[in-house]
Amino acid sequence: AQKVTQAQTEISxxxxxxxxxxxxxxTRDTTYYLFWYKQPPSGELVFLIRRNSFDEQNEISGRxxxxxxKSTSSFNFTITASQVVDSAVYFCALxxxxxxxxxxxxxxxxxxxxxx
Amino acid sequence: xxxxxQHPSRVICKSGTSVKIECRSLDFQATTMFWYxxxxxxxxxxxxxxxxxxxxxYEQGVEKDKFLINHASLTLSTLTVTSAHPEDSSxxxxxxxxxxxxTEAFFGQGTRLTVV
Numbered sequence: 001a002q003k004v005t006q007a008q009t010e011i012s013x014x015x016x017x018x019x020x021x022x023x024x025x026x027t028r029d030t031t032y033y034l035f036w037y038k039q040p041p042s043g044e045l046v047f048l049i050r051r052n053s054f055d056e057q058n059e060i061s062g063r064x065x066x067x068x069x070k071s072t073s074s075f076n077f078t079i080t081a082s083q084v085v086d087s088a089v090y091f092c093a094l095x096x097x098x099x100x101x102x103x104x105x106x107x108x109x110x111x112x113x114x115x116x
Numbered sequence: 117x118x119x120x121x122q123h124p125s126r127v128i129c130k131s132g133t134s135v136k137i138e139c140r141s142l143d144f145q146a147t148t149m150f151w152y153x154x155x156x157x158x159x160x161x162x163x164x165x166x167x168x169x170x171x172x173x174y175e176q177g178v179e180k181d182k183f184l185i186n187h188a189s190l191t192l193s194t195l196t197v198t199s200a201h202p203e204d205s206s207x208x209x210x211x212x213x214x215x216x217x218x219t220e221a222f223f224g225q226g227t228r229l230t231v232v
Contacts, residue, residue: 035220042225043207043225044225045160045211050220104160104162104221105162109158
């Protein structure tokens, strides 16, 4: 069965520190998609990245970077030089080809607090 | 990115009444929409997958008679919480895919339901 685990429930860092949010997934499918979403206090989910299972290239977008390792079933997210505005709950999610319509299975979320 | 509008953002209702939540894709057609429920400090739990023109597919443990889902058009899905009780108080959030699995799911702003 599909499952997404975010072992870190809460992380607190000081501004300008780098922080990595871990995500480990389980799936039997060979074709799947992984996502990261940010949920600020307002509640709306903000899309950050989508990665398909055949593309293991790491990706960098500004201060954000993602490390996808199929060998360890991990899709970790790093924020470089964190800022107070990065404070939010971050969710990792999995979508399998076999699931109807491609529903998303979410991890438990990691609450990131960046202090000035 | 594509826009998904959810209405209302907040609603307070009395026990025993019904509440309807709307989810609209504003600038794209969504053949599939998803409804999630999120308790405080918890992850998003998929309630059902809504397909235009057909019956919704509910996740195990979700009462289909209590949470009525209608997907009448390619841009609108509604969730009606019937005979609401205080335990139905939660954050409900919808999402829609613009295309196939290789596209991100866009989320509405969420609806905070409080049943008193």
